[in-house]
Amino acid sequence: MRKVYKNIFGEIISKSNAVKLSEYHLYYYEEGSDFLKEIEFINEDSVYNINYFLSDEEDETQVVNYLKEKSDFFDIEKKETTEGFIISTNKLYSLSVDELPLISKTVFKTEDPENFICSQVIDNETHQPQLERTIKCWYTNDESGEKYAAIECSYQEDGKLELAVDKTPDPDNEENWIHYDYDTFHNLQAQIPSDISYYKTAALLPKETYQQ
Numbered sequence: 001m002r003k004v005y006k007n008i009f010g011e012i013i014s015k016s017n018a019v020k021l022s023e024y025h026l027y028y029y030e031e032g033s034d035f036l037k038e039i040e041f042i043n044e045d046s047v048y049n050i051n052y053f054l055s056d057e058e059d060e061t062q063v064v065n066y067l068k069e070k071s072d073f074f075d076i077e078k079k080e081t082t083e084g085f086i087i088s089t090n091k092l093y094s095l096s097v098d099e100l101p102l103i104s105k106t107v108f109k110t111e112d113p114e115n116f117i118c119s120q121v122i123d124n125e126t127h128q129p130q131l132e133r134t135i136k137c138w139y140t141n142d143e144s145g146e147k148y149a150a151i152e153c154s155y156q157e158d159g160k161l162e163l164a165v166d167k168t169p170d171p172d173n174e175e176n177w178i179h180y181d182y183d184t185f186h187n188l189q190a191q192i193p194s195d196i197s198y199y200k201t202a203a204l205l206p207k208e209t210y211q212q
Helices: 060-068 185-189
Strands: 002-006 023-029 036-043 046-053 073-082 085-094 098-109 112-122 135-141 147-155 161-166 178-180
Touching: 046 060, 060 073, 112 147, 161 185, 178 185
Parallel strands: 046 073
Antiparallel strands: 002 023, 023 036, 036 046, 073 085, 085 098, 098 112, 112 135, 135 147, 147 161, 161 178
16 A cells, blocks of 8 residues: 555645644555545544545455454445446444444535535445435536535435425525425426426435335
8 A cells, every 4th residue: 555644734744744743644545556545534643533445346344344443433435336426335433332334325426526416324224215314415506606505405204305495596695595395396396497306306316216
């Protein structure tokens, strides 16, 4: 592994400068590539958090045991791509609280890997999504050209839309936002030129149809 030391602002520094700081981050890259495998967050010479990026060929159980030796708090992320979407599965461990991780899935469009369109919490026992904890976002640009989450959606236990908050009338003034629910969603769709039917249910991907 190739190690890169960075300060808390993300600037590359030398190891000798890093160890003089109270807090720094240690990045591990696969040898001969720019593929990031692991980030250690270090404070006062102690690893207080780890982000680990899991590949298909790795044994997850072995990775968990490896990380347990370093820290009680770590996150294992695995990404897959499918038909224009990136699905990131995260397992967040906090061993001082629970041996089981908090599992979530987050979906991004491949052309916009910075802004998530769906986030779901997965039940540890059933491995099914807790639909009432799903959040979806639809993006557009404001007057200055900055992309923002113009519509934010939450859902009921059965996966139906509970609330869609439309910020487009006045992004910075909550008093002017418009609220829609499952039954009035067609009125929101009428305001948007693109198809936003994906946001009517808690389905993880647009190609899925939620089965009641």
